[in-house]
Amino acid sequence: MIVDDDPHICEIVQAYCEREGFISTYSHSGTEAMKLLASFEPDLIVLDVLLANENGIDWCRNARSYTNAPIVFLSSREEDEVKISALSYGGDDYVTKPFSPSVLMAKIKAHLRRVSTGRREQxxxxxxxxxxxxxxxxxxxxxxxxxxxxxxxxxxxxxxxxxxxxxxxxxxxxxxxxxxxxxxxxxxxxxxxxxxxxxxxxxxxxxxxxxxxxxxxxxxxxxxxxxx
CATH class of the missing domain: 1.10.10.10 (Winged helix-like DNA-binding domain superfamily/Winged helix DNA-binding domain)
Known part of the structure; x- marks a missing residue:
């Protein structure tokens, strides 16, 4: 699941995900994404820190009550304190914009492999x-x-x-x-x-x-x- 208020970013990430054979969906707002979380049940979430009128880190913190899926932040914010906050409140990885779609996909696949391996230990x-x-x-x-x-x-x-x-x-x-x-x-x-x-x-x-x-x-x- 991709959560980003930039439609262009959503389309790029979705295209790369589907090229790898993943089923994906996206949302442009945190409110819509929270509703989508229940019906889509994602294995991994790509999340922007700066959503329209919302804070992606707060969304991540709230989402942790409903999902254990890895959350990869994708953001233009490069400050260390923002990265630390994102990872401290439930994020699993942080990628800065502009980003390489290939690098993002490599990180996504790495997290999904760990989830798959760890599933037997859950x-x-x-x-x-x-x-x-x-x-x-x-x-x-x-x-x-x-x-x-x-x-x-x-x-x-x-x-x-x-x-x-x-x-x-x-x-x-x-x-x-x-x-x-x-x-x-x-x-x-x-x-x-x-x-x-x-x-x-x-x-x-x-x-x-x-x-x-x-x-x-x-x-x-x-x-x-x-x-x-």
Whole structure:
């Protein structure tokens, strides 16, 4: 997916993408692109920093709630602080204009190769619970469990730190960010909702346990049995 307010740039990038056999689409505004994100489900996004009346870096940051696809910035801005900000808020690469279409395509293909290779490593299996980080989906046994984006983010972070305590502050900063208007009590609400979906008895939780004064721990069933 190409997001750039310059129709000429969109047409050039799309032509090169299709020459390589990729299915592509483009949008000239961030608002339209956000709607397109859900229906097109891109494997990679080429994004301008300066969109009409919008900031591409802010768009990238918001898009990270909906997609893990690599985002390659394509921009006339050459300042280091802009590049650092773009890469810090979810970008995977940065190409400056004027650009070589061949170099851009080489970068696109390199990122897609890494996604393809990493796809096999995107499954995390725990006893009775499987997380697919690429599809952002969860299965209990063979049954899919439908989680919100925030719930999946919380569960996936705890799953990557299974059998270890994760503080409420760490979860809050990771999921909601420093500039959020929410407070850390929001974590408890989402943990409660998550328990209702993955626990046999949410009141007496066995998967996600509360460590008083410290935070939460996702417990693998085998570890739980050993403690018992």
């Amino acid at each position: 499954l995390l299996e725990l006893p009775g619970l499987t997380l697919d980080f690429y599809a952002q989906s969860v299965n209990m046994g063979s049954e899919p469990i439908f989680l919100s984006k925030k719930e999946f983010s919380l569960l996936s972070y705890m799953a990557q730190n299974v059998n270890r305590v994760v503080s409420s502050d760490a979860l809050f900063q990771l999921i909601w960010g420093m500039e959020s208007l929410e407070d850390t009590r929001t974590v408890a609400v989402h943990i409660s909702n998550l328990r209702k979906k993955i626990e046999a008895d949410p009141v007496n939780s066995e998967r996600i346990i509360t460590i008083r004064g410290a935070g939460y721990m996702l417990v693998a069933r085998s570890a739980l049995q050993e403690r018992t």
